[in-house]
Amino acid sequence: MKITAIETLRTEEFGNVIWVRVHTDAGVIGLGETFYGAGAVEAHLHETLAGRVLGRNPLHIEALHRDMTNLPMAQASTGAESRATSAVDIALWDIFGKVCGQPVHQMLGGLCRDKQRIYNTCAGTRYVRSSNIKPVSTWGLGVDDSPYEDLDGFMNRADVLAESLLESGISAMKIWPFDPAAIENHGLFISAEQMKTAIVPFEKIRKAVGDKMEIMVEFHSLWNLPVAKQIARALEPYKPTWYEDPIRMTSPQALAEYARSTDVWVCASETLGSRWPYKDLLERDATHVVMVDLCWTGGLTEGRKIAALAETWHRPFAPHDCTGPVGFVASIHASLSQPNTLIQESVRAFYRGWYLELVTEMPKIEGGYVYPLEAPGLGVELLPAVFERADLTVRRSEL
The missing domain is CATH 3.30.390.10 (Enolase-like, N-terminal domain)
Structure with missing residues (x-):
């Protein structure tokens, strides 16, 4: 052939x-x-x-x-x-x-579990949908009126959003309320008022649902190290699950210093290409959760090697997905076939929204879990x- x-x-x-x-x-x-x-x-x-x-x-x-x-x-x-x-x-x-x-998950070695837990990245319907990507605080914010405008939700009604996710069985969510301050201040400092504003969604979530909801915090690599450490300390009382990409992924030493400064897990990073920079982070004890975007770092071939590398350091694997429908499906095949997968990223505004305009199939997502596609290949x-x-x-x- x-x-x-x-x-x-x-x-x-x-x-x-x-x-x-x-x-x-x-x-x-x-x-x-x-x-x-x-x-x-x-x-x-x-x-x-x-x-x-x-x-x-x-x-x-x-x-x-x-x-x-x-x-x-x-x-x-x-x-x-x-x-x-x-x-x-x-x-x-x-x-x-x-x-x-056979389905791709079988070609990768077969299922390690019959369903995979997901978390919801709280983007909106038009978040990153077009090529006109603007600063994070305006990525489609308030443009549409769909049931899944979750970016507007976490910025303004985080308590209601957390309750909505729990009702659907999803018990983990990712939010980024510090990004507007980072954009405004170029990541160099955060004022007391900005800190209080960014912490409000965490207060609302914990008050509404207590510890029933896990909260992942996305920082989009927007902060310098001293401010990232300051924010990490301020958030610790709200028990986040992880801090994702707090600084640029260009210095394993700096990220290791950050990781030592907090008891919250560090997650890194969708921005890394190939397994070699992951090895540098792991050798420095700079990350606790290894995140990979299969559409960016080398596909399924490289992604499974990074998962194996993470397992060598006794670290969990957590595929990234806030991109397109085929990449989402590929990530699910990877998640289900790797023994150390912790959780799979998903965006309900996407898989219930614009993904359906483009592809023939979406995996079954129910009760906070995604289930494998069984058609040959990717199944889409x-x-x-x-x-x-x-x-x-x-x-x-x-x-």
Whole structure:
């Protein structure tokens, strides 16, 4: 079997998402996806990677992955090169499962559990949906009036939001109320008033539901180290589950200092590319929860190696997903097949919303758990309507 064509698809409306379809001479087509900088990813796919994979056996996934990452600029980053590799790699695993008639989680070693606990990232319906990404405090805030405007919810009605999530069985949520202050002050300081404002959602959640709800705190790498430590101390009385990306992931030593300053777990990081920077963090005891975005760090091939690396240091694995529907499905296959998966990220505003405009299937999510898809490969395809969109751009490289 040979790879005969690489096809990319992107739309104006969903400007961050790019899909990759890997065609073979056996008629099997693999679907992959990545997110952010779709135009740059498209260029790298067709101008560099296509020449490295066309004519090759799609089942030689490790060899193809090595050749796609064997570039000076693509070995330890989440730049366009790594994101392009990730999309192709996910498509290759889709082909592998389809050829064998098995779901991807089986190809990765089989289920470690029959369902996986999820948490809800409290984004809104239009959060990161378009390519016009603005500062976090305005990412679709107040634009729509859907049942799942959870960004507006945690900023203004965190108690009501926590109760709503618990009613659906979801007992963990991720919020980022410190981002507006970070944007305003360039991450250099936080005023007493800003601190009090950002802590209000935690007070509301604990008052409304007590310790029934776990709270993950996302910092988007926006703070310098002294302020990040100051915020960590202020939040400790509210017993967060983890602090995610409090500073930029450019100094294992600085993150290790942060980790030593608090009893709350440190989670890092969707921004890291390949397993090598994770090794640096783990060797420094700089992170407690290893987070990976499969669409950015090298796909399922690299993601499972990072999960194994985390297990070597007795750390839990927690796949990131706040991107697109195919990446979400790939993450679920990874979560269910890795023994040290703690919890899977999910965004109900997405899987109950715009994901349904794009793909044929979403996994069953019920009672705070996600269940495996059992169709061969990833178990999901683009809807026929996607191929008929007026704003669709398709580019193809052929053997």
